[in-house]
Amino acid sequence: xxxxxxxxxxxxxxxxxxxxxxxxxxxxxxxxxxxxxxxxxxxxxxxxxxxxxxxxxxxxxxxxxxxxxxxxxxxxxxxxxxxxxxxxxxxxxxxxxxxxxxxxxxxxxxxxxxxxxxxxxxxxxxxxxxxxxxxxxxxxxxxxxxxxxxxxxxxxxxxxxxxxxxxxxxxxxxxxxxxxxxxxxxxxxxxx
Numbered sequence: 001x002x003x004x005x006x007x008x009x010x011x012x013x014x015x016x017x018x019x020x021x022x023x024x025x026x027x028x029x030x031x032x033x034x035x036x037x038x039x040x041x042x043x044x045x046x047x048x049x050x051x052x053x054x055x056x057x058x059x060x061x062x063x064x065x066x067x068x069x070x071x072x073x074x075x076x077x078x079x080x081x082x083x084x085x086x087x088x089x090x091x092x093x094x095x096x097x098x099x100x101x102x103x104x105x106x107x108x109x110x111x112x113x114x115x116x117x118x119x120x121x122x123x124x125x126x127x128x129x130x131x132x133x134x135x136x137x138x139x140x141x142x143x144x145x146x147x148x149x150x151x152x153x154x155x156x157x158x159x160x161x162x163x164x165x166x167x168x169x170x171x172x173x174x175x176x177x178x179x180x181x182x183x184x185x186x187x188x189x190x191x192x
Contacts (some may be wrong), residue, residue: 012060014087024176025057026120026146026185031172035144036065038168043142045116045186046137047071049109051102051122051131052146056088062118063092072112073097075121100117103130113139119148120146128156130189136163141190150182157188169191 009017009028017028026032039045039062046069053059055077062071071092075081077099085097098108102121117135121127128145135143143164147153157164169186 043156049114049117052066056084071095116142119143125152148186
């Protein structure tokens with residue numbers, strides 16, 4: 001019998017890792033998974049709000065690294081969401097994905113509080129501003145932003161910098177539609 005080393009992709013057989021279509025996703029590399037391991041050890045969230053489910057990659061990484069942590073995720077009701085949501089929710093019983101854009105998620109979660117949020121929705125200034133406002137309204141203490149190196153994401157965060165303290169930043173390499181790019185993912189703590 002031959003010994004075969006499992007890759008991080010092997011840990012997530014319910015996910016599609018085709019990078020030739022769609023909006024892209026966080027790759028299951030050690031550098032990305034280490035970000036979520038850091039979140040577990042330093043933030044230790046009990047309930048996570050994820051803005052930007054797309055196809056369930058980051059949702060699955062969070063759920064795998066923080067088993068039993070309640071995760072509520074949202075994204076527009078697009079074909080990739082509809083194709084993947086049942087597989088992800090079956091694999092992780094403590095994950096619920098709602099097919100609505102982030103501002104509309106408030107209607108579903110208005111009576112809850114969250115101690116951590118992962119924001120990887122629209123990367124345009126005004127939607128990012130609305131995502132931050134939603135996180136603050138929901139009592140989030142820690143916010144992790146993907147693509148925090150992009151100018152419009154930075155502009156969307158900027159109006160709230162008096163309420164946020166940057167804690168740590170990581171770089172990771174991602175591939176989407178044949179293009180390789182180094183991205184930034186940044187953790188902020190909410191002040192006070």
